[in-house]
Amino acid sequence: MTTSAPSKRLYLTSAVSEASGSPTELNPSLYNHNDVTRVDFSGAGGYAVPHLESLPALIEYLSEAVLVVNVSGSIVCINSKAAQFLGHTQGALRGHCWPDFLVKRYQPHYHNLVDMGRRGVLSSLQNPAEMAIICANGNVKDIELSLSYLPSDDPLLVVVIRDLSSYKAEFYKLHMLASTDPLTALANRRHFDERLQHYWEECNRNQSSVSVLIIDVDYFKQFNDQYGHLQGDECLRRIAAAISLAVPRGQGLAARYGGEEFALILPYHDEAMAKAVAVKVQHYVSQLKFSEQGLSDDTSVTVSQGIASEINGQFRTPFAMLCAADTALYRAKSEGRNCISSSC
Numbered sequence: 001m002t003t004s005a006p007s008k009r010l011y012l013t014s015a016v017s018e019a020s021g022s023p024t025e026l027n028p029s030l031y032n033h034n035d036v037t038r039v040d041f042s043g044a045g046g047y048a049v050p051h052l053e054s055l056p057a058l059i060e061y062l063s064e065a066v067l068v069v070n071v072s073g074s075i076v077c078i079n080s081k082a083a084q085f086l087g088h089t090q091g092a093l094r095g096h097c098w099p100d101f102l103v104k105r106y107q108p109h110y111h112n113l114v115d116m117g118r119r120g121v122l123s124s125l126q127n128p129a130e131m132a133i134i135c136a137n138g139n140v141k142d143i144e145l146s147l148s149y150l151p152s153d154d155p156l157l158v159v160v161i162r163d164l165s166s167y168k169a170e171f172y173k174l175h176m177l178a179s180t181d182p183l184t185a186l187a188n189r190r191h192f193d194e195r196l197q198h199y200w201e202e203c204n205r206n207q208s209s210v211s212v213l214i215i216d217v218d219y220f221k222q223f224n225d226q227y228g229h230l231q232g233d234e235c236l237r238r239i240a241a242a243i244s245l246a247v248p249r250g251q252g253l254a255a256r257y258g259g260e261e262f263a264l265i266l267p268y269h270d271e272a273m274a275k276a277v278a279v280k281v282q283h284y285v286s287q288l289k290f291s292e293q294g295l296s297d298d299t300s301v302t303v304s305q306g307i308a309s310e311i312n313g314q315f316r317t318p319f320a321m322l323c324a325a326d327t328a329l330y331r332a333k334s335e336g337r338n339c340i341s342s343s344c
Helices: 015-020 052-060 080-086 104-118 165-179 189-205 220-227 229-246 271-286 318-334
Strands: 011-013 038-040 065-070 075-078 129-134 140-150 156-163 210-217 253-258 261-267 303-310 340-342
Touching: 052 065, 052 075, 065 080, 080 156, 104 129, 104 140, 140 165, 165 189, 189 210, 189 253, 189 261, 189 303, 189 318, 210 229, 210 271, 210 318, 220 229, 229 253, 229 261, 229 271, 261 271, 271 303, 271 340, 303 318, 318 340
Parallel strands: 011 038, 303 340
Antiparallel strands: 065 075, 065 156, 129 140, 140 156, 210 261, 210 303, 253 261
């Protein structure tokens, strides 16, 4: 009669379990080595540190992407989830310097966390750090990184990484929805106010000028009454596109200020530079044709604009500058419309 070989089991041995004579049994399905293995967590100085040969098996079945590195950053072992995330095989990654995957600006933060662990001040309650890595294919991924320090004669660090790409994309989508005017796709009033404060502080800090333009579509109520609100909405969309063309690339913000009013923030623009942008706005708006919307060829729109510029402290707040631009706009409208007026 043939007897089956006894099943292999994995035992967790600690200083406590050895003393009691009853080692704690781990689930054998989590380990498939051919030999019975005892994982010693007694560690040096009473710390619970696993023996190196047990780590690959222990991290492989974790639900997170995990790698174990030494204090110099070399990868000691890595589970398949982390290897797949980085775009390499597990074998190719062993011995590789893990911090090299981090985007350069995050490397000092990582090394600071390592130093905190070495000094014993890395708290288990510390919030995960947001960083970014460069994968094998060159793609940059946003990650959340958690670090645990395993003190021993040869200290190790357990690095857990979580992919934040989808969360960041969803956050960006929500941010855009919250900051964009749905009709014109320009910034909305809320986002305009936020950026105005930002640019005001930045330009004042750098002792540079900042300007705002307020743009109002002339006789827009008559346009709506004559052609209908759907045509009026399309008209606003096309005016918004024309205004966007006039904004210097990467320098400023165009927003729908409300109704048929638009506004521009122009950081590092003095009054003369802002007026040059306003002239471009008038030019692009004057080129708009509405025949493709079924309107007559001679249908056209014009805009009136008010400018205010801050330099050398003539305005105490961005709101005061905005009020000055609004006053200049009403002056332009009273002077016959389709013109540009600057604040005094």
